[in-house]
Amino acid sequence: MSAVVAETSTKAPATLHDSISDALIEQIKQDGFGVLRGALSPEEVAEVNAEAVRLCRGDLGAVGIGREGDSAPVVGEDISDEDVLRRYLCIHMPHKVSQILADQLAQPRIVEVLTKVIGPNVKAMQSMLFMKSEGKPGQAWHQDEFFIPTRDRSLTATWIALDDATIENGCLWVLPGSHRRGVIYPDRDQDDPRFDCSIEAYDFPYRDEDAVPVEVPAGSAVIFNGYLLHRSLQNSGKHGFRRALANHYMSAESLLPWRKEERGHVAKWDYRDVVLVAGEDPYAYKGLEDVARPHVRPDGEGGCDR
Template identity: 50%
Template sequence: MSTLTYIQAYQETGFLVVPDLFSADEIAALREETANIFSGKRGQVEGMIEMDSDISDQEVLKKYVAIHFPHKISPVIHKALFHRGVVDVLTQIIGPDVKCMQSMLFVKGPGKAGQSWHQDEFYIPTRDRSLTGVWIAIDDATVENGCLWIIPGKPKYMMRRVENNSSEYADVDTIDVTPFAKDAIPVEVKSGSVVFFHGYTLHSSRRNKTKDCFRTALVNHYMSADSMLPWDQDGHLPATEDLRDIVLVAGKDPYAYKGTVDMNRPYLRPEKLIIKTTIS
């Protein structure tokens, strides 16, 4: 796909799927590292469960939903932030200067609930709307095991959060997508494929309804390095006009004179999720 085609597809629909961007060997390394992280081999994270050494990787992973900021403890995940294929696409749809501020490793096992409808920019505000999610499929993602759902091209503004009453989702709130519901599509992708989506793009994932399939995915968030990042990590950090806990992956950082900080620490995602909500 040409640069112009990439840009047009992303701008028109708010997302882009690139099949086979990761090789089989790269995916195998991510899958092995996922087991290493959740079994504590990359360091203990608060809330990790003590388990017998002979327990299978699958049994370990069934105990968890996701970990935030795994790149802080895993050289394999940190290296994935710079993946050449990913960065090549990002420099086309964002610009030449790109930084990463977050990684998340999802291990949605059988029966686990999904994420409700949301827009990433609601949680991670940028000054220029350059936020881009990079969703890397470690396992095949299907409707049955809880793949992404996206509403292409809508909306162009931040929508109101409302109470969630669906058992499909773990979150306490969601977005009422009734006006756009007929346009929602499942994004089923094979292992190694990557979904890029804009910070304003409406997306969700449903419950994993299989009995024996995981839906493992590494999700990293990037933005233009030319923009400041006024993110307090959902209230976990002091308010700031420009969070400098970032990783430059392409081009130049015009704010390099500020230096960088190491403030975010890896944490386990709870089953019932309350990150940031306007619901009182």
């Protein structure tokens, strides 16, 4: 098990970029991550947080437990909004039932960054809405590419803070430059109480002491490569929620061998429940699928969709 990272850090804080500059793009390419402050306005942050309440209350339709599980329990009107949110750690694919969250997949400032990092043609395949209330666990070291395999190393996440993200409430920690080799590191089960029950990446040439906390104000977007090693720790409970909206993107030129039930020849695996957010889709002739459903992460299950 990796050594404990204290909830303090001597590392320099992550650089916050106020514009979509060459410096931001270069940092994403070299360090594997960069932060765009003000990617969402305060009004947009408030709109997404209000939508999260409606989603958790079931106002937008039933949300399953697990990708094919039963519907989440009905929430009574006498329960406060905060207590409704505290029921959940993460809801996957909320853009499937929320137009507000679907619109955030193609948020113009973020798409502008993506086209500079990925290329002119960009598609999205996943959204995840994290509530992370007081005492909720983080997620152990992992790489998003482990969960969403791509062919061309173009997988890119945008992690949008819906509250000020701090060390105390469980912000992201990253290992700068850990994406460069393009290697998926070994994984193992872990039972560390600081983390949910997802796998832990290990045997990589970095120390916990090399990690940098990414403390950012609400509305900031942390944009990072799919091979970047990252994790988060528990919300200490001192300052309320650490909500975030995480979306995943890749080059539209690349096939996506993900969650395919009837896979056929390996060269043809291509998940088609995607949203084009920029440019053209070279595989538009295949049509689109509508297979993913919004769902609550079951107790004891962590990580992105496997």
